[in-house]
Amino acid sequence: MTATTPQDVIADTTDPRDALPTHLPALRAFAISLTGNVALADDMVQDTIVKAWTNIESFKPGTNMRAWLFTILRNTFYSYRRKHKREQPDPEGIHAAGLYEKPAHDSKLAMTDFRVAFAKLSDEHREVLLLVGASGFSTHEAAEMIGIAEGTVKSRASRARARLCALLGMEVGEHMLDGIDGSTAAVMSKSGTQAA
Amino acid sequence: MGARMTQDEQTGKRRKQGLNHQIDENLKRVYESVLEEDVPDRFKDLLNRLRQQEGSQ
Numbered sequence: 001m002t003a004t005t006p007q008d009v010i011a012d013t014t015d016p017r018d019a020l021p022t023h024l025p026a027l028r029a030f031a032i033s034l035t036g037n038v039a040l041a042d043d044m045v046q047d048t049i050v051k052a053w054t055n056i057e058s059f060k061p062g063t064n065m066r067a068w069l070f071t072i073l074r075n076t077f078y079s080y081r082r083k084h085k086r087e088q089p090d091p092e093g094i095h096a097a098g099l100y101e102k103p104a105h106d107s108k109l110a111m112t113d114f115r116v117a118f119a120k121l122s123d124e125h126r127e128v129l130l131l132v133g134a135s136g137f138s139t140h141e142a143a144e145m146i147g148i149a150e151g152t153v154k155s156r157a158s159r160a161r162a163r164l165c166a167l168l169g170m171e172v173g174e175h176m177l178d179g180i181d182g183s184t185a186a187v188m189s190k191s192g193t194q195a196a
Numbered sequence: 197m198g199a200r201m202t203q204d205e206q207t208g209k210r211r212k213q214g215l216n217h218q219i220d221e222n223l224k225r226v227y228e229s230v231l232e233e234d235v236p237d238r239f240k241d242l243l244n245r246l247r248q249q250e251g252s253q
Contacts, residue, residue: 024239029230033223046242053246114222133220134227161219170215 016065017056020049023069026135030070033130034077036119044080048073067137071145074127081123117167125160132157 027048031041051072052059059068118126131142132153143150201209 020243021235021240024235025231025233028233028235029227032230033227042236042238046238049239049242050246053243111222111225115226118223118226129219129223130227134223161216164219165215 015056016059016061017053019065020052020069023066024049026066027069027073030130030135031073031077033118033134034074034123034126036115040080044073044076047076051076064141067141067145070131070135070137074145078123113168117164120167121160121163124156125163128153128156129160129164 024045027045028041031044031048032038035041035044048069052069059065118129121129127146128142131137131145132139137145139150139153143153146153148156
Protein backbone atom coordinates (compact mmCIF):
# COMPACT_ATOMS: atom_id res chain seq x y z
CA MET A 1 0.00 0.00 0.00
CA THR A 2 3.02 2.26 -0.08
CA ALA A 3 3.16 2.37 -3.86
CA THR A 4 2.99 5.80 -5.37
CA THR A 5 -0.50 6.50 -6.58
CA PRO A 6 -1.32 8.91 -9.38
CA GLN A 7 -2.77 11.25 -6.74
CA ASP A 8 0.58 11.41 -4.95
CA VAL A 9 2.34 12.33 -8.15
CA ILE A 10 -0.18 15.06 -8.79
CA ALA A 11 0.18 16.29 -5.20
CA ASP A 12 3.95 16.43 -5.63
CA THR A 13 3.64 18.63 -8.66
CA THR A 14 1.38 21.18 -7.00
CA ASP A 15 3.03 24.33 -5.78
CA PRO A 16 3.28 24.27 -1.97
CA ARG A 17 3.04 28.04 -2.09
CA ASP A 18 -0.64 27.62 -2.90
CA ALA A 19 -1.07 26.74 0.77
CA LEU A 20 0.46 29.98 2.07
CA PRO A 21 -2.87 31.83 2.49
CA THR A 22 -4.17 29.15 4.86
CA HIS A 23 -1.27 29.83 7.24
CA LEU A 24 -1.65 33.62 7.31
CA PRO A 25 -4.02 33.81 10.31
CA ALA A 26 -1.70 31.65 12.43
CA LEU A 27 1.38 33.60 11.35
CA ARG A 28 -0.32 36.86 12.30
CA ALA A 29 -1.51 35.47 15.63
CA PHE A 30 2.02 34.35 16.46
CA ALA A 31 3.63 37.60 15.31
CA ILE A 32 1.14 39.88 17.04
CA SER A 33 1.29 37.89 20.28
CA LEU A 34 5.06 37.84 20.13
CA THR A 35 5.62 41.53 19.40
CA GLY A 36 2.56 43.14 20.93
CA ASN A 37 2.59 45.48 17.95
CA VAL A 38 0.22 44.92 15.02
CA ALA A 39 2.02 47.11 12.47
CA LEU A 40 5.38 45.54 13.24
CA ALA A 41 3.85 42.05 13.28
CA ASP A 42 2.27 42.52 9.85
CA ASP A 43 5.58 43.78 8.45
CA MET A 44 7.28 40.68 9.83
CA VAL A 45 4.60 38.41 8.39
CA GLN A 46 5.03 40.13 5.03
CA ASP A 47 8.80 39.51 5.18
CA THR A 48 8.10 35.91 6.10
CA ILE A 49 5.81 35.39 3.12
CA VAL A 50 8.33 36.92 0.72
CA LYS A 51 11.13 34.76 2.14
CA ALA A 52 8.96 31.65 2.00
CA TRP A 53 7.93 32.43 -1.55
CA THR A 54 11.44 32.95 -2.83
CA ASN A 55 12.98 30.07 -0.87
CA ILE A 56 10.23 27.53 -1.37
CA GLU A 57 12.73 24.95 -2.63
CA SER A 58 14.07 24.69 0.94
CA PHE A 59 10.66 23.48 2.11
CA LYS A 60 10.43 19.69 2.12
CA PRO A 61 7.02 18.62 0.77
CA GLY A 62 5.19 16.43 3.22
CA THR A 63 6.69 18.14 6.26
CA ASN A 64 4.88 20.61 8.48
CA MET A 65 4.61 23.81 6.47
CA ARG A 66 3.32 25.81 9.41
CA ALA A 67 6.37 24.87 11.48
CA TRP A 68 8.58 25.86 8.56
CA LEU A 69 6.85 29.23 8.24
CA PHE A 70 6.95 29.86 12.00
CA THR A 71 10.69 29.19 11.93
CA ILE A 72 11.15 31.82 9.23
CA LEU A 73 8.96 34.21 11.20
CA ARG A 74 10.86 33.77 14.46
CA ASN A 75 14.17 34.29 12.66
CA THR A 76 12.72 37.45 11.16
CA PHE A 77 11.64 38.54 14.63
CA TYR A 78 15.05 38.02 16.22
CA SER A 79 16.91 39.75 13.43
CA TYR A 80 14.49 42.66 13.79
CA ARG A 81 15.10 42.66 17.56
CA ARG A 82 18.84 42.86 17.02
CA LYS A 83 18.36 45.91 14.83
CA HIS A 84 15.88 47.68 17.12
CA LYS A 85 16.93 46.83 20.62
CA ARG A 86 15.33 49.75 22.37
CA GLU A 87 11.76 49.41 21.22
CA GLN A 88 9.37 47.78 23.63
CA PRO A 89 6.12 45.93 23.09
CA ASP A 90 2.98 47.95 23.45
CA PRO A 91 0.10 45.87 24.79
CA GLU A 92 -1.91 48.96 25.70
CA GLY A 93 -1.51 50.14 22.13
CA ILE A 94 -3.01 46.93 20.86
CA HIS A 95 -5.84 47.29 23.27
CA ALA A 96 -6.43 50.89 22.26
CA ALA A 97 -6.58 49.84 18.64
CA GLY A 98 -9.57 47.75 19.53
CA LEU A 99 -7.98 44.68 18.11
CA TYR A 100 -8.74 42.45 21.02
CA GLU A 101 -12.17 43.81 21.87
CA LYS A 102 -14.61 40.99 22.03
CA PRO A 103 -18.27 41.63 22.69
CA ALA A 104 -19.71 40.83 26.09
CA HIS A 105 -16.73 38.93 27.29
CA ASP A 106 -16.81 38.12 30.96
CA SER A 107 -13.17 38.79 31.63
CA LYS A 108 -11.96 41.60 29.44
CA LEU A 109 -10.26 43.38 32.29
CA ALA A 110 -8.50 40.23 33.42
CA MET A 111 -7.35 39.57 29.87
CA THR A 112 -5.87 43.05 29.71
CA ASP A 113 -3.88 42.27 32.86
CA PHE A 114 -2.81 39.01 31.35
CA ARG A 115 -1.64 40.67 28.13
CA VAL A 116 0.29 43.32 30.02
CA ALA A 117 2.02 40.66 32.13
CA PHE A 118 2.68 38.52 29.06
CA ALA A 119 4.27 41.47 27.27
CA LYS A 120 6.69 41.87 30.18
CA LEU A 121 8.16 38.41 29.66
CA SER A 122 11.41 38.03 27.78
CA ASP A 123 11.19 37.31 24.05
CA GLU A 124 12.31 33.73 24.67
CA HIS A 125 9.65 33.15 27.31
CA ARG A 126 6.87 34.61 25.18
CA GLU A 127 8.02 32.55 22.25
CA VAL A 128 8.09 29.22 24.05
CA LEU A 129 4.69 29.75 25.65
CA LEU A 130 3.14 30.74 22.33
CA LEU A 131 4.59 27.74 20.55
CA VAL A 132 3.72 25.06 23.08
CA GLY A 133 0.88 26.72 24.98
CA ALA A 134 -1.12 28.49 22.30
CA SER A 135 -0.16 27.40 18.79
CA GLY A 136 -0.53 23.71 19.52
CA PHE A 137 2.95 22.63 18.47
CA SER A 138 4.49 19.63 20.20
CA THR A 139 7.53 19.99 22.41
CA HIS A 140 9.48 18.23 19.70
CA GLU A 141 8.35 20.67 17.00
CA ALA A 142 9.03 23.67 19.23
CA ALA A 143 12.52 22.35 20.01
CA GLU A 144 13.26 22.08 16.30
CA MET A 145 11.90 25.53 15.56
CA ILE A 146 13.84 27.23 18.34
CA GLY A 147 16.91 25.09 17.82
CA ILE A 148 17.21 23.81 21.40
CA ALA A 149 16.73 20.45 23.11
CA GLU A 150 13.25 19.23 24.06
CA GLY A 151 14.21 19.24 27.73
CA THR A 152 15.21 22.89 27.40
CA VAL A 153 11.82 23.68 25.86
CA LYS A 154 10.12 22.10 28.87
CA SER A 155 12.26 23.83 31.48
CA ARG A 156 12.03 27.16 29.66
CA ALA A 157 8.24 26.87 29.42
CA SER A 158 8.09 26.03 33.11
CA ARG A 159 10.18 29.07 34.05
CA ALA A 160 8.11 31.25 31.73
CA ARG A 161 4.88 30.13 33.42
CA ALA A 162 6.36 30.75 36.86
CA ARG A 163 7.47 34.22 35.78
CA LEU A 164 4.04 34.98 34.39
CA CYS A 165 2.44 33.90 37.66
CA ALA A 166 4.84 36.15 39.56
CA LEU A 167 3.99 39.08 37.31
CA LEU A 168 0.30 38.45 37.88
CA GLY A 169 0.94 38.34 41.60
CA MET A 170 0.12 34.67 41.94
CA GLU A 171 2.07 32.01 43.75
CA VAL A 172 1.81 28.34 43.03
CA GLY A 173 0.79 27.63 46.60
CA GLU A 174 -1.62 30.50 46.81
CA HIS A 175 -5.09 29.70 48.10
CA MET A 176 -6.96 31.22 45.25
CA LEU A 177 -7.87 28.24 43.22
CA ASP A 178 -8.86 24.86 44.37
CA GLY A 179 -7.70 22.34 41.85
CA ILE A 180 -9.32 22.00 38.49
CA ASP A 181 -12.91 22.74 39.34
CA GLY A 182 -12.44 26.44 40.04
CA SER A 183 -14.75 27.73 37.34
CA THR A 184 -13.17 31.15 37.50
CA ALA A 185 -9.55 31.08 36.49
CA ALA A 186 -7.06 32.18 39.10
CA VAL A 187 -5.93 34.82 36.70
CA MET A 188 -9.47 36.08 36.51
CA SER A 189 -10.24 36.01 40.20
CA LYS A 190 -7.01 37.77 41.04
CA SER A 191 -7.68 40.52 38.57
CA GLY A 192 -11.29 40.69 39.63
CA THR A 193 -10.20 41.19 43.21
CA GLN A 194 -7.91 44.00 42.20
CA ALA A 195 -10.57 45.63 40.10
CA ALA A 196 -13.25 45.43 42.76
CA MET B 197 10.63 8.02 50.94
CA GLY B 198 8.67 5.91 48.50
CA ALA B 199 6.63 7.03 45.56
CA ARG B 200 3.94 8.46 47.79
CA MET B 201 3.80 12.22 48.00
CA THR B 202 2.74 14.00 51.11
CA GLN B 203 -0.64 15.63 51.01
CA ASP B 204 1.00 19.05 50.80
CA GLU B 205 3.04 17.96 47.81
CA GLN B 206 -0.03 16.57 46.10
CA THR B 207 -1.97 19.74 46.77
CA GLY B 208 0.93 21.84 45.50
CA LYS B 209 1.21 19.77 42.37
CA ARG B 210 -2.49 20.00 41.67
CA ARG B 211 -2.42 23.76 42.17
CA LYS B 212 0.52 24.10 39.82
CA GLN B 213 -1.22 22.04 37.16
CA GLY B 214 -4.35 24.12 37.60
CA LEU B 215 -2.39 27.35 37.23
CA ASN B 216 -0.55 26.12 34.15
CA HIS B 217 -3.85 25.07 32.64
CA GLN B 218 -5.27 28.53 33.26
CA ILE B 219 -2.23 30.22 31.79
CA ASP B 220 -2.58 28.13 28.65
CA GLU B 221 -6.29 28.94 28.48
CA ASN B 222 -5.46 32.65 28.61
CA LEU B 223 -2.71 32.26 26.04
CA LYS B 224 -5.07 30.49 23.68
CA ARG B 225 -7.65 33.20 24.14
CA VAL B 226 -5.13 35.93 23.26
CA TYR B 227 -3.88 33.93 20.30
CA GLU B 228 -7.30 32.95 19.00
CA SER B 229 -8.66 36.48 19.19
CA VAL B 230 -6.16 37.33 16.44
CA LEU B 231 -6.65 34.05 14.65
CA GLU B 232 -10.33 34.79 14.11
CA GLU B 233 -9.66 38.12 12.46
CA ASP B 234 -9.83 38.67 8.74
CA VAL B 235 -6.40 38.78 7.16
CA PRO B 236 -5.71 42.31 5.84
CA ASP B 237 -5.92 42.76 2.07
CA ARG B 238 -2.24 43.67 1.89
CA PHE B 239 -1.42 39.96 2.14
CA LYS B 240 -3.70 38.93 -0.71
CA ASP B 241 -2.19 41.75 -2.77
CA LEU B 242 1.31 40.62 -1.83
CA LEU B 243 0.67 37.03 -2.91
CA ASN B 244 -0.88 38.20 -6.18
CA ARG B 245 2.14 40.43 -6.81
CA LEU B 246 4.58 37.60 -6.09
CA ARG B 247 2.75 35.30 -8.48
CA GLN B 248 2.66 37.94 -11.23
CA GLN B 249 6.39 38.59 -10.88
CA GLU B 250 6.93 34.88 -11.21
CA GLY B 251 4.83 34.75 -14.38
CA SER B 252 6.63 37.64 -16.02
CA GLN B 253 10.06 36.11 -15.55
